[in-house]
Amino acid sequence: MGWRLTKFNLVSLIFGFTFLYLPITLLVVYSFNESRLVTVWAGFSTVWYRELWHNRGLIDAAWVTLRLALISASVATVLGTMAAIALSRYTRFRGRTLMTGMIYAPLVMPEVITGLSLLLFFVAINLDRGFLTVTLAHISTSMCFVAVVVQSRLRSLDRSLEDAAMDLGATPTATLFHVTLPLIWPAVIAGWMLAFTLSLDDLVIASFTTGPGSTTLPMKIYSQVRLGVTPEINAVCTILIAIVSVGVVAATLINRRRMVRQARDERLAAEG
Amino acid sequence: MKSLGSIRRDFAPWLDQAATPFIRFEGVTKRFGNFDAVDDLSLSIFEGEFFALLGASGCGKSTLLRMLAGFEAPTEGRIVLDGEDLAGIPPYRRPVNMMFQSYALFPHMSVEKNIAFGLKQEGMARGEIAERVDQVLKLVKLETYARRRPDQLSGGQRQRVALARSLAKRPKVLLLDEPLGALDKKLREETQFELSDLQYQLKTTFIMVTHDQEEAMTMADRIAVMDKGRIVQVATPAEVYEAPNSRFVADFVGNVNIFEGVVRSVEGERVTIETTAGFDVVATSEVPVAAGQSVSYVLRPEKLRIAAEPVPGPNVVEGEVWDIAYFGPVTSFHIRLNNGAIVKVAMVNATRQGPLQLTWHDRAYVQFDEDAGLVLAE
Amino acid sequence: MARSGGATGAGARGPQAEERAGSGGLFRRIVIGVPFLWLVLLFLVPFLIVFKISLSQVAVAMPPYIPTFGDPSTWWSALQQFSLDNYAWIAGDQLYLDAYILSLVIAATSTLLTLLIAYPLAYGMAKAPSAWRTTLLMLVILPFWTSFLIRVYAWIAILKPEGLFNQLLLFLGLIDQPLVILNTPVAIFIGIVYSYLPFMTLPIYASLERMDHSLIEAAADLGSPPLKAFWKITFPLSLPGVVAGCFLVFIPAAGEFVIPDLLGGSRTLMIGKTVWLEFFTNRDWPVASAVAVVLVAILVVPIAILQRQQEREG
Numbered sequence: 001m002g003w004r005l006t007k008f009n010l011v012s013l014i015f016g017f018t019f020l021y022l023p024i025t026l027l028v029v030y031s032f033n034e035s036r037l038v039t040v041w042a043g044f045s046t047v048w049y050r051e052l053w054h055n056r057g058l059i060d061a062a063w064v065t066l067r068l069a070l071i072s073a074s075v076a077t078v079l080g081t082m083a084a085i086a087l088s089r090y091t092r093f094r095g096r097t098l099m100t101g102m103i104y105a106p107l108v109m110p111e112v113i114t115g116l117s118l119l120l121f122f123v124a125i126n127l128d129r130g131f132l133t134v135t136l137a138h139i140s141t142s143m144c145f146v147a148v149v150v151q152s153r154l155r156s157l158d159r160s161l162e163d164a165a166m167d168l169g170a171t172p173t174a175t176l177f178h179v180t181l182p183l184i185w186p187a188v189i190a191g192w193m194l195a196f197t198l199s200l201d202d203l204v205i206a207s208f209t210t211g212p213g214s215t216t217l218p219m220k221i222y223s224q225v226r227l228g229v230t231p232e233i234n235a236v237c238t239i240l241i242a243i244v245s246v247g248v249v250a251a252t253l254i255n256r257r258r259m260v261r262q263a264r265d266e267r268l269a270a271e272g
Numbered sequence: 273m274k275s276l277g278s279i280r281r282d283f284a285p286w287l288d289q290a291a292t293p294f295i296r297f298e299g300v301t302k303r304f305g306n307f308d309a310v311d312d313l314s315l316s317i318f319e320g321e322f323f324a325l326l327g328a329s330g331c332g333k334s335t336l337l338r339m340l341a342g343f344e345a346p347t348e349g350r351i352v353l354d355g356e357d358l359a360g361i362p363p364y365r366r367p368v369n370m371m372f373q374s375y376a377l378f379p380h381m382s383v384e385k386n387i388a389f390g391l392k393q394e395g396m397a398r399g400e401i402a403e404r405v406d407q408v409l410k411l412v413k414l415e416t417y418a419r420r421r422p423d424q425l426s427g428g429q430r431q432r433v434a435l436a437r438s439l440a441k442r443p444k445v446l447l448l449d450e451p452l453g454a455l456d457k458k459l460r461e462e463t464q465f466e467l468s469d470l471q472y473q474l475k476t477t478f479i480m481v482t483h484d485q486e487e488a489m490t491m492a493d494r495i496a497v498m499d500k501g502r503i504v505q506v507a508t509p510a511e512v513y514e515a516p517n518s519r520f521v522a523d524f525v526g527n528v529n530i531f532e533g534v535v536r537s538v539e540g541e542r543v544t545i546e547t548t549a550g551f552d553v554v555a556t557s558e559v560p561v562a563a564g565q566s567v568s569y570v571l572r573p574e575k576l577r578i579a580a581e582p583v584p585g586p587n588v589v590e591g592e593v594w595d596i597a598y599f600g601p602v603t604s605f606h607i608r609l610n611n612g613a614i615v616k617v618a619m620v621n622a623t624r625q626g627p628l629q630l631t632w633h634d635r636a637y638v639q640f641d642e643d644a645g646l647v648l649a650e
Numbered sequence: 651m652a653r654s655g656g657a658t659g660a661g662a663r664g665p666q667a668e669e670r671a672g673s674g675g676l677f678r679r680i681v682i683g684v685p686f687l688w689l690v691l692l693f694l695v696p697f698l699i700v701f702k703i704s705l706s707q708v709a710v711a712m713p714p715y716i717p718t719f720g721d722p723s724t725w726w727s728a729l730q731q732f733s734l735d736n737y738a739w740i741a742g743d744q745l746y747l748d749a750y751i752l753s754l755v756i757a758a759t760s761t762l763l764t765l766l767i768a769y770p771l772a773y774g775m776a777k778a779p780s781a782w783r784t785t786l787l788m789l790v791i792l793p794f795w796t797s798f799l800i801r802v803y804a805w806i807a808i809l810k811p812e813g814l815f816n817q818l819l820l821f822l823g824l825i826d827q828p829l830v831i832l833n834t835p836v837a838i839f840i841g842i843v844y845s846y847l848p849f850m851t852l853p854i855y856a857s858l859e860r861m862d863h864s865l866i867e868a869a870a871d872l873g874s875p876p877l878k879a880f881w882k883i884t885f886p887l888s889l890p891g892v893v894a895g896c897f898l899v900f901i902p903a904a905g906e907f908v909i910p911d912l913l914g915g916s917r918t919l920m921i922g923k924t925v926w927l928e929f930f931t932n933r934d935w936p937v938a939s940a941v942a943v944v945l946v947a948i949l950v951v952p953i954a955i956l957q958r959q960q961e962r963e964g
Binding site for chain 1: 695697801803847907
């Protein structure tokens with residue numbers, strides 16, 4: 001391959017990752033800026049975090065968002081897992097093609113359209129906009145992401161494990177609970193995490209489908225961002241980034257520990 | 273029947289006209305779209321038999337096994353086990369168990385939980401389950417590994433856990449899908465004998481699917497050779513090798529010379545065949561043939577002899593040493609005849625020097641007895 | 651289905667066993683039925699309602715359109731009020747046409763730019779020592795878990811006239827007046843490339859990583875220099891990943907709202923924002939619906955191509 005190409009690879013990596021991380025890093029750094037002017041560094045301070053604590057509107061919005069994310073992610077995980085099982089295990093039923101389409105289309109559908117259609121639906125059935133409607137909306141979009149994650153795991157699962165369970169006398173339902181679900185559990189958890197962050201993140205669909213009293217954090221951030229960049233928003237964003245990073249890093253570490261254990265097991269197996 | 277391959281068999285219910293088959297496939301067809309995986313197949317298997325389905329991949333042997341297990345339903349025909357028609361009975365209610373090619377051990381359960389899984393589904397009492405688990409673990413010599421998880425076991429140990437798990441429910445029939453396919457050669461040879469012994473000890477009917485003829489021949493009482501969804505021959509290992517009923521079987525099992533020809537004369541059992549390879553064969557035929565009939569003459573390489581000097585008599589062919597391959601127990605020679613045909617000869621190396629000294633391009637004389645080969649009229 | 655080679659029939663396995671399972675019947679019906687009904691009710695029906703409203707007229711009422719289907723006796727006359735007026739309106743107004751074209755152009759351009767950055771990154775990752783790969787992969791995915799809004803917001807502080815980028819350039823003496831980047835299409839490109847980079851990188855990385863390295867060695871062995879080997883072997887084999895990545899960026903980018911709204915300013919009007927404005931500012935729900943229906947009609951083709959490709963890959 002030669003030295004030149006390797007150098008090229010290294011440069012691509014450095015450039016790519018700088019591009020990915022520099023903006024976020026700057027945002028975090030400036031959340032600790034003393035000055036209200038976001039672009040002038042005036043010394044380290046946690047003043048904006050203390051400010052946050054007194055901002056009732058933001059704290060309420062954060063609380064709404066957290067509840068929304070927890071509820072919608074959990075329901076979406078159940079529904080999405082069911083959909084994934086339906087599509088990859090109960091392969092023959094009427095409407096299977098329609099269901100596949102309804103799972104995949106929302107993944108790429110512009111959010112503006114999803115939001116608009118859900119809002120018009122809630123108006124048509126006379127359902128007042130509020131926490132319930134935004135929760136329903138988030139479940140509908142997140143469940144598709146969960147379904148795709150779980151389905152890809154189901155697809156790679158060795159089918160003979162389920163055949164073996166049935167061969168040993170387990171009914172299809174018993175097989176699902178004793179063999180299939182325990183084996184796809186990591187994918188179900190990953191699906192839940194994805195649904196949780198999608199809900200935490202969503203601005204457009206929430207703007208369409210929520211009502212008074214249920215303003216979410218992204219909506220709050222959005223309305224303030226439109227007025228200009230403030231260190232207070234930087235502080236909120238930093239907290240959100242910290243929460244998500246801790247979650248992802250923890251998940252990775254747990255995963256790594258499992259891999260280490262597996263490596264140890266394999267050594268044990270080799271020794272007999 | 274004459275003895276073949278130096279073996280006398282005492283257990284041969286298939287020869288007993290009065291014996292009732294334990295498993296019957298009756299006109300079974302399995303179609304996937306336009307493809308006939310199994311094509312109008314009928315077969316009887318007897319209680320206590322170790323039966324092998326042998327064939328290349330795609331011949332329908334696995335589909336046949338999966339139909340017996342209940343994972344596939346026959347498109348036509350029926351499968352009867354111990355007098356009961358299996359149609360409509362789901363896999364989890366059939367008195368058969370399967371050992372999967374990939375072993376399919378549940379990775380989230382310990383060895384004992386894996387083995388207990390089927391017993392729990394039956395609703396067996398806890399104490400009884402523990403007792404049965406101990407018993408089968410002892411059977412496969414894994415008593416000390418009960419609490420390990422599958423990924424803490426070696427390949428051979430996993431294979432034995434899979435075997436133990438499928439035996440734990442004491443099935444009427446044990447199905448084995450390529451049971452030794454994932455083991456390395458040395459371990460495979462040892463396990464072949466262990467599995468045979470185990471079957472002899474348990475007297476359970478075993479049905480094994482394999483593409484490995486050596487595996488089938490070592491372990492099975494009878495072998496069904498399959499091709500394109502049909503059974504070509506059902507016979508004991510020695511019969512399949514020494515008395516194949518078709519060119520396909522002769523060619524599929526072991527190494528072989530096949531000479532095409534036309535019968536020139538018939539004197540009782542003794543026939544003379546003029547082969548397309550440019551020489552005449554004098555042979556005893558077990559099947560009746562008539563002069564002018566096209567036949568194949570099938571000759572295993574180890575049943576020919578090779579000499580450096582001309583020898584008298586019929587069934588002597590002259591040619592040039594074209595290729596030599598040394599295998600250890602035997603040395604294989606390819607002799608090229610004047611018209612370009614190749615005759616394969618295997619010489620047993622009974623001494624370290626070997627029976628003769630030949631090199632490439634030497635003249636050589638190949639000789640065989642009148643009953644060395646088999647006349648196939650097709 | 652490659653596992654079974656199809657010929658043994660194991661590929662078409664299973665359903666009989668399921669269908670015969672009497673005890674699994676009710677459970678099976680729930681597992682299929684509940685998510686199915688949910689999706690019909692909260693995805694399909696809402697979309698049909700959008701379509702229906704796109705054929706209606708705006709009205710000063712709640713809901714702000716007619717006809718509505720209240721009393722069944724008036725349904726027939728209500729049905730007769732449907733018209734294609736909103737579509738004619740969209741077609742007749744240059745503003746909408748411009749917005750559609752601008753959306754597609756911006757989406758296409760930023761897709762290309764994303765590809766140009768993502769490909770070397772994915773290539774570098776795939777060629778990195780295997781011990782690094784998991785970490786690098788996690789580093790690409792990590793920003794994706796943080797809020798989309800936050801990532802867009804971060805760029806405002808960088809790109810605005812008195813922002814960090816201009817300060818850096820001024821400090822280096824490369825410019826003597828701040829560049830106007832924020833509120834231009836350039837800012838939108840940066841925002842889209844930044845936000846969608848993982849969507850492009852991951853499929854390309856997946857197809858590169860799966861590639862057998864001995865293919866390159868074979869090419870070299872047969873006398874092909876590295877660059878040519880890349881162009882003749884590596885690139886064609888990574889095409890499925892490139893295609894998937896392009897669609898995964900292009901489709902949502904065409905309907906993007908937040909990025910053009912925050913980074914593009916009021917003069918660059920993309921179609922996602924048009925829907926938003928018609929709905930929230932003009933309160934013209936029928937026209938907003940018609941704009942949305944047309945956007946979906948435009949995106950149906952790339953969505954279908956993407957789906958077919960995903961199915962083939964899966």
